[in-house]
Amino acid sequence: MLIAQISDTHILARSSDQAAGAARAETLRQCIADINRQGVDVVLHTGDAVHHGAAEDYAYLREILAGLEAPLFLIPGNRDRREALRAAFSHVSYLPRNGGFLHYVIEDYPVRLVAMDSVAEGERKGEFCARRLAWLEETLAREPDRPTILFIHHPPFDIARHFVGGYRRPKDAEDLAAVVKRHPQVGQLLCGHVHFLHREPWGGTAATTMPSVALDLRKEVDAAIEAAPLYLLHVASSNGGLVSHTRIVTP
Numbered sequence: 001m002l003i004a005q006i007s008d009t010h011i012l013a014r015s016s017d018q019a020a021g022a023a024r025a026e027t028l029r030q031c032i033a034d035i036n037r038q039g040v041d042v043v044l045h046t047g048d049a050v051h052h053g054a055a056e057d058y059a060y061l062r063e064i065l066a067g068l069e070a071p072l073f074l075i076p077g078n079r080d081r082r083e084a085l086r087a088a089f090s091h092v093s094y095l096p097r098n099g100g101f102l103h104y105v106i107e108d109y110p111v112r113l114v115a116m117d118s119v120a121e122g123e124r125k126g127e128f129c130a131r132r133l134a135w136l137e138e139t140l141a142r143e144p145d146r147p148t149i150l151f152i153h154h155p156p157f158d159i160a161r162h163f164v165g166g167y168r169r170p171k172d173a174e175d176l177a178a179v180v181k182r183h184p185q186v187g188q189l190l191c192g193h194v195h196f197l198h199r200e201p202w203g204g205t206a207a208t209t210m211p212s213v214a215l216d217l218r219k220e221v222d223a224a225i226e227a228a229p230l231y232l233l234h235v236a237s238s239n240g241g242l243v244s245h246t247r248i249v250t251p
Helices: 020-038 057-063 083-087 130-142 171-181
Strands: 002-006 042-045 073-074 104-106 112-116 148-152 186-191 196-201 206-208 231-234 242-248
Touching: 002 020, 020 057, 020 231, 057 083, 112 130, 130 171, 186 231, 206 242
Parallel strands: 002 042, 042 073, 112 148, 148 186, 186 206
Antiparallel strands: 002 231, 104 112, 196 206, 231 242
């Protein structure tokens, strides 16, 4: 199974007078064109899809994403607004129509895809309350033998210089890791938020964060590729483990 991951696109409304707006839209379009050439099975967007959470931002995002040929599954980031996102993507069946969180599960592929909403309204930091953890525990327990990929916007671990103490309640990250450790079918955790490529062992599995698709927001990207659109390609094995590659989009 071939998975493309995009993240932190921070799209601005078409009418925005911010200089970054047009560049971010064009970079995302170039990534989409390249993703279409790879024949991926699904595309995961790990949050901060737009910059201000406004309806106009989401309208432009949806217009750009319409070019994708593979199914897209996205989760909110701290820059997103749940109700505006729900309204803009009311045509997709996987987003919950009501309720406080945008959690969901995709069962249609060899690898099960579990999406977790880590957003705390008005906060840059993530949150995992008892209700969210209970949902994850029950969801993972329901299919203990299905290889699974979990994706969350906020990484539940520190990344030196870039991301320290990233959860509103310090124990949240520990509690989340404990839940995942009880479910060895989780082959990988995919995250966004830090705009930086990072991999490490976590919760009995492995975790990956990716650079922002928005060129102006990336951190510590090699000078040779700092101006190139990029995204991640993950090859999922039958046990849910991933082999991941940074895909550089060339003209």
